[in-house]
Every structure is written in structure tokens, then in C-alpha cells.
Amino acid sequence: MSEDPPLHSESPDQRPRESTFRKIVHVDMDAFYASVEQRDDPALRGKPVVVAWRGRRSVVCAASYEARRFGVRSAMPAITAERLCPEAIFLPPDFTRYKAVSRAVREIFQRHTDLVEPLSLDEAYLDVTENKTSLPTATRVAKAIRQQIREELSLTASAGVAPNKFLAKIASDWRKPDGLFVIQPADLETFLPPLPVGRIPGVGKVTETRLKQIGIQTVGDLQTFDLATLEANFGRYGSRLYQLARGIDHSRVVPDRLTKSISAEDTFPRDIPLSETEELIRRLAEKVWSASRKEPRVARTVVLKLKTSDFNILTRSHTPIVPPVSCEELTTIALSLRERIDLGPAQRFRLVGVGLSNFREPDGAPSPLFDEITITSHASSPPIE
Numbered sequence: 501m502s503e504d505p506p507l508h509s510e511s512p513d514q515r516p517r518e519s520t521f522r523k524i525v526h527v528d529m530d531a532f533y534a535s536v537e538q539r540d541d542p543a544l545r546g547k548p549v550v551v552a553w554r555g556r557r558s559v560v561c562a563a564s565y566e567a568r569r570f571g572v573r574s575a576m577p578a579i580t581a582e583r584l585c586p587e588a589i590f591l592p593p594d595f596t597r598y599k600a601v602s603r604a605v606r607e608i609f610q611r612h613t614d615l616v617e618p619l620s621l622d623e624a625y626l627d628v629t630e631n632k633t634s635l636p637t638a639t640r641v642a643k644a645i646r647q648q649i650r651e652e653l654s655l656t657a658s659a660g661v662a663p664n665k666f667l668a669k670i671a672s673d674w675r676k677p678d679g680l681f682v683i684q685p686a687d688l689e690t691f692l693p694p695l696p697v698g699r700i701p702g703v704g705k706v707t708e709t710r711l712k713q714i715g716i717q718t719v720g721d722l723q724t725f726d727l728a729t730l731e732a733n734f735g736r737y738g739s740r741l742y743q744l745a746r747g748i749d750h751s752r753v754v755p756d757r758l759t760k761s762i763s764a765e766d767t768f769p770r771d772i773p774l775s776e777t778e779e780l781i782r783r784l785a786e787k788v789w790s791a792s793r794k795e796p797r798v799a800r801t802v803v804l805k806l807k808t809s810d811f812n813i814l815t816r817s818h819t820p821i822v823p824p825v826s827c828e829e830l831t832t833i834a835l836s837l838r839e840r841i842d843l844g845p846a847q848r849f850r851l852v853g854v855g856l857s858n859f860r861e862p863d864g865a866p867s868p869l870f871d872e873i874t875i876t877s878h879a880s881s882p883p884i885e
Contacts, residue, residue, distance in 0.1 A: 521685075523638035524753065525626040526660045526668035527645060529605065530677035532622035533562035536601055537591055539654050548588040552578040559790045559827060561593045565677055575790040599796055601653065608648045612641050617753045620794035623672075625665050627753035639682055646680065666749035670699060688747040693720030700744050702737065706767040710734075719745050759795055763803065764788045765853030771809040774841055777852050784854040785834050789827035792856050798823050799856035802830060804837035807851035816840045819858060830856070 529535070533551040538544045548567035552560045558578040570585035581588060602621040609616045612635075615627035628641045635641050642659040649657045656678040660671025667683045674681035683691060697716055698708045714733065716722050722730075722745040730738030743749065764787040766780060781804070792799055801819045808814070816837040824830040834854045 521629075521663055522627055522753075523629045524662055524665055524668040525628055525638055525642045525645070526662075526665070526672040527605075527609070527624055527626065527642070528658050528660075528672045528676070529622040529649075530656045530658055531562055531564050531568070532601075532655075533593060533598055534564035534567070535655050536598055537594075538564060540597075544589060548572070548585050550578070550581050550585070550588045550590050551593050552581065552590055553592050554578055554582075554590055559786045561790060561793055563588075575787050577786065593793065595793065595796075601655070604653055605649060605655075605657075608645055608652070611648075612645060614755065615753045616755050620791070621796075622794070625668065625753045639680070642680055646678075664747070664749040665751055665753065666701065666744055667747060669701070670695075685747075692745070692747055693718060693723065695719045697722055700741065702740065704766055706769060707734070707737075709769065710767075759797065759859045761803070761855050761857040761859075762788055762791050762795065762799070763805070763853055763855030763857075764791070765805060765851060767807075767851045768849070771848035771850050773845060773848060774806075774838060774843075775845075777806075777838065777849065778835060780852055781834050781838075781854060782831050784852065785831040786827055788854050788856055789830050795859065797859040797861050799859050801856065801858035802833040802837070803853075803855035803857055804834050805851075805853035805855065806841060806849050808843070809848040809850050811850075814841060817857070824856075830854075 534549045537549055537551065538547075544564075546566060547564070548570065549564040550560055550567050550572060551562040552558050556577075556579050560572060560574050560576045560578055560581050562574055563572040563581070567581070567585050567588050570588075572581045572585050572588065578590070582590075598621055605622075606616065606618065606624070609624060609626055612631050612633050613626050613628050614632070617625040619625070626641075626645075628638045631638075631641050633641070633644065635644060638661045642661050646657050646659055649655055658672050658676045658679045660668045660674065660681050660683070662668040662671050662683040663685050667688075671681040671683045695718060697703055697711050697719055700719070700722075703711070710733070711717070711722070714725075716725065722741060725742075727739065727742045730742050732738070734741060764784040766784065768780070800823045801817050802824065803815060803817045806814045818833055818837060820833065824833060
């Protein structure tokens with residue numbers, strides 16, 4: 501898995517179809533909010549920094565790598581972070597400043613390609629199948645971007661280069677922090693099978709447990725199951741699992757999409773009554789609130805999703821006069837939406853989800869960002885260049 505793959509040439513009839521071969525870079529800023537704080541205040545450098553409001557209902561927005569050594573992670577309750585790292589320096593988030601830095605990072609991306617799909621303030625996909633700077637390989641584009649971020653913004657970023665978005669995102673996490681990793685099409689047969697199945701997007705703890713129950717612990721194990729079996733066990737997501745296990749992801753990099761919703765959902769280990777869903781609703785609300793802090797616009801609508809034991813999906817939503825301004829308010833609204841579910845005490849549920857939607861600019865103006873975030877818990881091709 502070389503970092504700078506060799507150049508190659510193709511005759512027109514040998515050139516792969518665009519739908520099966522792209523050059524994708526995933527760039528992920530390293531501990532973004534915490535790194536901005538450390539950059540702007542030299543006294544914080546080398547110290548465990550946690551970006552979060554203090555309080556029982558607050559969650560961690562970001563943690564420096566010094567804090568991560570103690571087990572502190574994003575979306576963790578702030579009170580847990582305090583217990584794990586008593587020496588941590590807690591700083592309230594300054595999203596105005598983070599958004600300004602994010603715009604500067606985005607400007608660097610757009611020097612190289614117009615096909616930039618932000619996932620949040622601190623990460624994005626770039627399609628550099630053709631790039632604006634005439635660099636000969638995708639790896640060199642990634643190197644140039646990382647160098648420009650370092651020199652111009654005094655921050656570090658990790659990058660992954662691969663033939664599709666799924667693999668690029670895995671690659672960007674491979675050598676964090678401040679790393680670069682390339683997954684070549686020819687590497688898939690050796691790279692994918694040993695990976696824990698939990699590395700696949702959408703495989704949360706519950707799904708991972710269900711996979712292990714049928715003997716799937718690695719991507720290689722998953723590759724031995726046919727499509728029909730996976731669909732029988734996991735529905736439509738079974739088809740997605742089948743494709744990703746083989747390194748297949750045809751989703752395109754789509755720039756300038758508006759956020760429609762941010763949601764988190766999870767499946768219970770066993771079907772439970774509505775009265776027992778409170779704890780998970782609270783945890784999911786914390787995840788959603790933490791993720792929404794990276795979105796510059798304001799969400800006006802809270803959504804609660806439930807799936808019954810017989811797979812019927814129920815959704816309830818509420819748009820308050822004033823949008824929720826804290827995780828506690830979001831949680832209160834989500835819990836209140838349960839009161840609009842009346843299927844009787846005997847009904848059991850297998851899944852619950854919490855979401856925010858109906859995003860608007862604070863002043864009512866539109867903002868070009870991205871589409872939708874959901875948190876849930878390999879054809880022959882030439883080398884990526």
C-alpha cells in the first residue's frame with residue numbers, strides 16, 4: 501500500500517467506466533476544535549484539552565490527543581471525561597471561530613477540485629479523478645492539501661486515498677493523527693478481510709453483536725455470506741454489507757448539499773416496551789446534539805423514530821416556537837414525543853431513533869452544505885493515482 505503509487509497510462513478502450521473507478525480523497529482534521537484552541541493559545545499545547553461545557557447533561561465536542569490517551573472521546577458525557585482525566589482543561593466551544601477556520605480549509609480543498617462534499621466542519625470527501633492543479637496523482641493532491649493546511653493554518657490533517665468513499669474514509673483513519681494512507685484497488689483482497697467488521701459504516705454495537713452471533717467477526721467472515729442470507733438477517737442493510745465487504749461503493753462525491761437531517765438510531769438487543777426506551781433516547785439525543793454542533797444552521801424540528809417488533813416504523817415530530825438550544829431541551833422534547841405513541845402496553849419495540857431536521861440559517865438565508873447524517877451504531881481497476 502504505497503503512499504505514492506506509480507503512474508500508468510491507458511488506451512481509451514482500456515479506461516474503466518467512471519461509475520467503477522474514481523480517485524477519492526477523504527480529509528479529516530485532527531482533533532479539530534481542540535487543535536484550534538491549542539494553536540491559538542500556546543499555553544494549551546501538549547496539555548489535555550476538552551472542548552465542552554461543564555455539566556451533567558453536556559457532552560464532549562472534541563478532545564485533544566493528550567486527553568484521548570485517558571480515554572476521552574467526542575460525544576462522551578462531559579462528566580465522564582472529567583472522571584477519566586481530572587487534569588483536563590475544559591473549554592467552552594467557540595463555533596464562530598471553528599467555522600471560520602473550516603471555511604479556510606474548504607478554500608484549500610477548492611484549489612484542487614470543485615467536487616468537495618463536506619461531512620462536517622472538520623472532514624470532507626474530494627473527488628480528484630481530475631484535479632485543477634494538474635498534479636499527476638491523487639496521493640500528491642492529498643500531500644499538497646495537507647502541506648497547505650499545515651503551512652497556512654498551522655493545523656494538521658489526516659487523509660485517505662482510495663477508489664471510493666467507503667475505502668477513503670477507512671484510509672484517513674489508518675495513520676491518525678497527521679497521516680496519509682492509500683488503498684489501491686489491487687490491495688483489497690489482502691486489506692479488507694482482516695478488518696474487524698465494526699469498521700464498516702453503520703455497524704454499531706448492536707449490529708456488531710448480531711453479526712458475531714452468526715459467526716461474523718471480520719470483513720473476511722462477512723465475505724463468506726451470500727446476499728440472500730445477509731438480506732434475510734439485516735434487510736436492506738444486508739445488501740449494503742454485502743457490497744462494502746467487497747470494497748464496492750458507487751456513491752458519488754456530491755458538493756454543496758443542504759443538510760436535511762441529523763439522526764442517531766440503535767437496535768435493542770431484545771424487543772422492549774415503550775416504557776424502557778428512555779435511557780437509549782437520552783444517549784441518542786446526546787449523540788445528535790453533539791453532531792449538530794458542527795452544522796452552522798439551526799434545526800427547528802425534533803423527530804422520534806420507533807420500529808415495532810413486527811417492523812412497523814412510527815415517527816413523531818415536533819417543531820417548537822423556539823428551536824432547542826441545549827442537549828437537555830432536545831432530550832426533553834424527544835421523550836415527550838413518546839406520549840404520542842399509543843399502541844398499548846403489550847407492544848414491543850426493536851429500534852429507536854432521535855433526529856433533528858428542518859435546518860435553517862439563523863437569519864433565514866440558505867447555506868450550501870451537505871445532505872444527511874445518520875449515526876448508527878471490488879472489480880478490477882488500475883492503481884489510484
